[in-house]
Amino acid sequence: MTEIRKLIDKILGRALVVIMSVMVVNVLWQVFTRYVTGDPSSFTDELARYLMIWIGILGAAYVAGKDLHVAIDILPSRASAKNRKKLKTIVTVLIILFVSVAFVIGGSRLVYISYLLGQQSPALQIPLAVVYMILPISGLLIIFYKVSDLLKK
Amino acid sequence: NSTKTLRLGHGLDVSHSVHKAMVKMGEDLLQRSGGKLKLEIYPSQQLGTERECLELLQIGSLDMTKVSVGVLENFAHKMTVLGLPFLFRDRQHSFDVLDGPIGQELLDDGKKYWLKGLGYYDAGSRSFYTMHKPIHTPDDLKGQKIRVMESATAVRMVQELGGSPTPISWGELYTSLQQGVVDGAENNPPSFYLSRHYEVCKYYSLDEHTVLPDVLLMGTYVWDKLSEQEQKWLNEAVTESVKYQRVLWAEAEAEALREVEKAGVEIIRPDKTLFADKVADILEDYKNDSEIYPLIKQIQETK
Amino acid sequence: MLESLPIFVLVLSFLCLLAIGTPVAWSIAISSMLTMLVSIPAIPAFTTVSQRMATGLDSFALLAIPFFVLSGELMNKGGIAHRLIAFAKTLVGSLPGGLALINVIAAMLMGAIAGSAMASASAMGSILGPEMEKEGYSREFGAAVNITSATTGLVIPPSNVLIVYSLASGGASIAALFLAGYIPGILTGLFLMIVASFWAKKKKYKVGKRSTLKEVFRTFIDALPSLFMLVVVIGGIVSGVFTATEASAIAVLYSLILGFIYKEISFPKLPQILLDSSATTAIVMLLIGASMCMSWALSYENIPQDISTGLLGLSDNKIVILLIINLLLLFVGIFMDMTPAVLIFTPIFLPVVTKLGLDPVHFGIIMVLNLCIGLCTPPVGSVLFVGVGIAKTTIEKVFKPLLPLFIAMIIALFLVTYIPQLSLWLPSLFDL
Ligand code: NA
Ligand code: NA
Numbered sequence: 001m002t003e004i005r006k007l008i009d010k011i012l013g014r015a016l017v018v019i020m021s022v023m024v025v026n027v028l029w030q031v032f033t034r035y036v037t038g039d040p041s042s043f044t045d046e047l048a049r050y051l052m053i054w055i056g057i058l059g060a061a062y063v064a065g066k067d068l069h070v071a072i073d074i075l076p077s078r079a080s081a082k083n084r085k086k087l088k089t090i091v092t093v094l095i096i097l098f099v100s101v102a103f104v105i106g107g108s109r110l111v112y113i114s115y116l117l118g119q120q121s122p123a124l125q126i127p128l129a130v131v132y133m134i135l136p137i138s139g140l141l142i143i144f145y146k147v148s149d150l151l152k153k
Numbered sequence: 154n155s156t157k158t159l160r161l162g163h164g165l166d167v168s169h170s171v172h173k174a175m176v177k178m179g180e181d182l183l184q185r186s187g188g189k190l191k192l193e194i195y196p197s198q199q200l201g202t203e204r205e206c207l208e209l210l211q212i213g214s215l216d217m218t219k220v221s222v223g224v225l226e227n228f229a230h231k232m233t234v235l236g237l238p239f240l241f242r243d244r245q246h247s248f249d250v251l252d253g254p255i256g257q258e259l260l261d262d263g264k265k266y267w268l269k270g271l272g273y274y275d276a277g278s279r280s281f282y283t284m285h286k287p288i289h290t291p292d293d294l295k296g297q298k299i300r301v302m303e304s305a306t307a308v309r310m311v312q313e314l315g316g317s318p319t320p321i322s323w324g325e326l327y328t329s330l331q332q333g334v335v336d337g338a339e340n341n342p343p344s345f346y347l348s349r350h351y352e353v354c355k356y357y358s359l360d361e362h363t364v365l366p367d368v369l370l371m372g373t374y375v376w377d378k379l380s381e382q383e384q385k386w387l388n389e390a391v392t393e394s395v396k397y398q399r400v401l402w403a404e405a406e407a408e409a410l411r412e413v414e415k416a417g418v419e420i421i422r423p424d425k426t427l428f429a430d431k432v433a434d435i436l437e438d439y440k441n442d443s444e445i446y447p448l449i450k451q452i453q454e455t456k
Numbered sequence: 457m458l459e460s461l462p463i464f465v466l467v468l469s470f471l472c473l474l475a476i477g478t479p480v481a482w483s484i485a486i487s488s489m490l491t492m493l494v495s496i497p498a499i500p501a502f503t504t505v506s507q508r509m510a511t512g513l514d515s516f517a518l519l520a521i522p523f524f525v526l527s528g529e530l531m532n533k534g535g536i537a538h539r540l541i542a543f544a545k546t547l548v549g550s551l552p553g554g555l556a557l558i559n560v561i562a563a564m565l566m567g568a569i570a571g572s573a574m575a576s577a578s579a580m581g582s583i584l585g586p587e588m589e590k591e592g593y594s595r596e597f598g599a600a601v602n603i604t605s606a607t608t609g610l611v612i613p614p615s616n617v618l619i620v621y622s623l624a625s626g627g628a629s630i631a632a633l634f635l636a637g638y639i640p641g642i643l644t645g646l647f648l649m650i651v652a653s654f655w656a657k658k659k660k661y662k663v664g665k666r667s668t669l670k671e672v673f674r675t676f677i678d679a680l681p682s683l684f685m686l687v688v689v690i691g692g693i694v695s696g697v698f699t700a701t702e703a704s705a706i707a708v709l710y711s712l713i714l715g716f717i718y719k720e721i722s723f724p725k726l727p728q729i730l731l732d733s734s735a736t737t738a739i740v741m742l743l744i745g746a747s748m749c750m751s752w753a754l755s756y757e758n759i760p761q762d763i764s765t766g767l768l769g770l771s772d773n774k775i776v777i778l779l780i781i782n783l784l785l786l787f788v789g790i791f792m793d794m795t796p797a798v799l800i801f802t803p804i805f806l807p808v809v810t811k812l813g814l815d816p817v818h819f820g821i822i823m824v825l826n827l828c829i830g831l832c833t834p835p836v837g838s839v840l841f842v843g844v845g846i847a848k849t850t851i852e853k854v855f856k857p858l859l860p861l862f863i864a865m866i867i868a869l870f871l872v873t874y875i876p877q878l879s880l881w882l883p884s885l886f887d888l
């Protein structure tokens with residue numbers, strides 16, 4: 001389990017670095033084409049926005065894996081060590097449940113609908129399903145991380 | 154005996170003729186149905202952009218929406234035809250087409266995409282407005298950065314006319330114009346007026362390149378659950394609402410032109426054929442498109 | 457009864473989730489989903505949650521956030537922060553509480569080129585903290601000054617929170633918001649300096665020697681390339697050479713090149729910097745996505761209108777309503793971080809204040825300045841956590857020196873609230 005987790009961490013980290021770099025280059029390219037070539041690129045705005053969705057949703061998995069999401073510990077800080085562990089388990093289960101229904105079920109249905117109905121992005125003319133695909137992917141990764149957290153205890 | 158609430162989300166301001174016509178539709182619907190059907194309207198993108206609202210219709214959490222044909226073409230291919238430049242001879246021609254069998258065919262075509270088209274609201278026709286240089290002929294567009302909608306057809310059209318199409322979101326356009334990120338844009342007179350872009354752009358050139366009506370839609374998810382009687386009430390209310398909006402629109406358009414002129418905008422009425430000739434290629438590009446090309450021919454043949 | 461069910465579900469589930477320690481972003485998302493389930497069938501509701509969270513990030517303006525985070529990170533690692541401190545030192549080092557004043561000024565300078573307060577708090581805290589202790593300052597006082605002054609960078613442009621506000625307000629001009637932030641941010645900084653100076657005098661902390669004009673000039677020249685970034689970013693936005701988002705990408709390029717020239721950044725270090733920035737970005741983005749989901753659920757149930765009507769029913773006096781809103785926000789800020797608070801409360805309060813004739817740009821500055829205070833208060837305050845962590849002290853100990861600084865911030869807040877010109881004068885000069 002730890003081995004797989006490390007591997008996923010690594011792949012996920014690389015993916016984020018690539019997305020982030022492409023984002024920067026993409027926006028610089030937008031400025032460049034407008035001023036230097038005088039022929040503003042028509043796809044950079046859309047590409048940037050879709051990469052933003054990807055970094056936000058995929059990053060959620062990375063952050064969940066590292067347990068970096070900020071919480072307010074009102075009850076846990078007052079609870080005994082044993083109860084704190086119980087609360088932590090409850091929270092983890094809640095996140096798994098939410099991600100399963102929203103990201104995996106809801107996200108997959110969103111991908112299915114936009115694929116089935118053939119919705120295209122206006123500038124790049126790529127299927128919106130590709131953009132939304134990140135939801136179930138990230139959902140499955142979060143579930144993997146959270147389940148492995150539960151098993152570790 | 155309970156009331157059924159239909160939720161209608163759109164992106165326009167409450168002062169817009171379409172919103173007013175929707176409010177009237179709501180009252181009408183309540184009356185016709187004896188209180189059984191109620192319309193709840195969410196204006197100003199409260200529930201999302203036009204694209205997102207369409208998606209919510211397919212998802213099934215929103216009942217109705219209104220979108221521009223420009224947005225719809227990314228969902229329903231046949232709708233592309235209505236966004237083609239200089240396809241309609243004049244306003245009456247466009248009404249004849251939309252109110253006739255072609256208009257109905259396009260509305261029904263949405264069903265394939267889980268969208269039931271209900272009717273068309275008038276959105277006039279779109280023309281160029283610029284900051285520094287008046288547009289009398291297509292040559293005047295050369296080297297000018299023109300903001301366009303996120304639509305492949307719109308990008309293509311401005312390119313053919315000689316301008317540099319720059320897609321920027323409508324909300325960011327005012328500052329982009331002010332700061333010179335773009336030199337001009339294109340829209341119908343009421344939008345030019347209500348967005349206050351006339352404060353920055355002093356030339357409005359009425360070449361009327363595209364007629365992009367707004368389409369009122371309902372998700373088939375909800376439509377199929379309505380009884381035949383309810384569907385009938387709704388259709389009747391829509392018909393009345395559309396009629397009412399066309400009157401409001403004509404008034405709004407006249408008022409907009411009057412007001413921008415008063416504010417110092419020079420209104421130019423160029424020779425449209427110069428523009429139409431330049432973009433004739435775009436229509437010909439669809440020769441091999443078995444869905445669009447017959448529609449183009451039918452529209453051109455409509456008297 | 458049935459009318460109030462959605463808001464009941466929303467508030468109750470949200471508070472319970474927070475209390476048991478669910479991360480804020482997931483709490484927002486889960487309670488929004490439960491609220492939707494009141495009026496939407498399950499499967500469409502699940503799909504809607506997904507769609508809102510993804511499309512909530514579908515905005516070109518939001519891109520400035522990862523870029524300003526990244527450029528802040530590059531500045532920290534690239535030696536830019538160091539040079540700013542050296543320059544600030546020659547300016548105010550010889551005044552009472554000199555090092556504390558340096559901290560405030562350097563934080564304002566750093567804030568003026570970076571978009572995030574955390575970057576500033578960690579840079580200043582790690583560089584200046586040890587020096588302050590060496591000079592006999594108490595560690596807690598140093599941390600308190602560092603924490604509060606770091607927040608000025610959120611009001612002084614560029615500012616990620618103002619970008620978030622622009623999004624939540626439905627498109628208030630980012631260029632106008634940025635210009636509006638200068639005077640309130642500098643004013644707050646000045647107030648903090650006055651309080652810090654008095655405190656240092658009372659505690660008889662050591663005073664540094666006066667710098668010669670030559671030293672001032674030398675450190676200024678040294679810091680000039682860093683300061684020039686301010687001209688590039690803000691000048692570029694205001695003159696219309698590029699949009700705020702493009703400016704943030706230029707800032708990344710600029711700080712990267714500077715870091716290479718200073719030989720403090722090298723290619724092997726880049727992936728880690730990019731990854732850290734992506735993680736910081738992702739934390740903010742999940743909050744934004746979840747909040748967009750919540751604000752959709754709120755709109756769907758007409759909750760903002762209800763609250764707005766209720767609030768306006770209390771009084772129709774602008775001064776009173778603004779006071780109530782400010783107190784509510786101060787309270788919110790105690791428990792909630794800035795980004796979710798801006799995202800959740802902008803759509804609720806903005807209709808109220810615009811009805812009273814307030815400019816959305818002005819309200820944005822009020823809101824951000826208000827929530828800056830919350831960033832420094834326990835139990836939830838991200839800048840507080842960073843500042844305390846870097847100074848290796850505890851929240852309880854820092855609280856006492858923080859109190860007078862809070863009062864300074866609150867006075868600044870009320871001045872900015874009731875004198876709109878403080879915010880709106882600069883943008884009006886540029887016709888924004
Ligand atoms: Na800043
Ligand atoms: Na706080």
